[in-house]
Amino acid sequence: MSGAGAAPTDSRLEATAGPLLNRSRRAAILCYHSVSPDGPPFLSITPELFRAQLETLTRRGYEGGGHADLAALAEGARPRRRLAFLTFDDGYLDNFTRAFPLLQEYRFRAIVFILPATVDGGGALDWPEVDDQRRAYPDVMRSLDWGMVEGMAEGGVEFGAHTVTHPHLPELGDDELMHELLEPRERIVERLGRCDSVAFPFGDWDQRVAAAAAAAGYRFAFTMPRGAQGEASRMSIPRVAVDHRDRGWRFALKLTAPGRRLLLSPAKERLRRLRRLDPRAAR
Secondary structure: OOOOOOOOOOHHHOOEOOHHHOOOOOEEEEEEOEEOOOOOOOOEEOHHHHHHHHHHHHHOOEEEOOHHHHHHHHOOOOOOOEEEEEEEEOOEOHHHHHHHHHHHHHOOOOEEEEOHHHHOOOOEOOOHHHHHHHHHOOOOOEEOOHHHHHHHHHOOOEEEEOOOOOOOHHHOOHHHHHHHHHHHHHHHHHHHOOOOEEEOHHHOOOHHHHHHHHHOOOOEEEEOOOOOOOOEOOOOEEOEEOOOOOOHHHHHHHOOHHHHHHHOOHHHHHHHHHHHHOHHHHO
């Protein structure tokens, strides 16, 4: 495995300027979490809003993308229709009860990233950064169980890993990092037959993390930049987050190549800094 700062040698780590960079009109790569009538802000959208977004995607000529589509895009293929990669982090219970029926109704595929140890008991989503949300929304902050996962897989949903304990991966030593990446992949392969991708918790990654994901056997890995990400590879595909504010024009903007280019560019962070410095922004 490459050390921090070392140049990776795996071909999956080579930077690309194609659709996996998430600036293309051919493919929009989005990140969801919970779909609930009453969930935590920024982690949840209502089923009504999710339905409206699926209607927008359908009206604009998108279809849901999966791992085979990612592989084709990485090889330079042009899809017959626009692709929307709807990814869901953490494996919320409502991904089965709320999101899955709507995905089936609109014939959209999705990729859901799960923590197998939590799926074992369908337990609470439990890591320090969501303590407040878990206390405030105990019925929402719960995981899928394996029966739900297998039912969704039979219905066309694909599953990837989201580590063992949802840590900040760049902070881990090499052995712990590999454990967090390798064990969930093995568990999902055991239950579903394959596990092609991983979503890095909190979107946190560096080249060492990307190299470890490749070494663990993943074909694709997803980030979620808070600021800019100017390069991407199969092991560092940037996503744009979707939350409760994404109605109408705001969601439509995220479907445009210029909109995603802005959201994944240094200009986004510069605009945030200007708003913090501008006293009118607080009014």
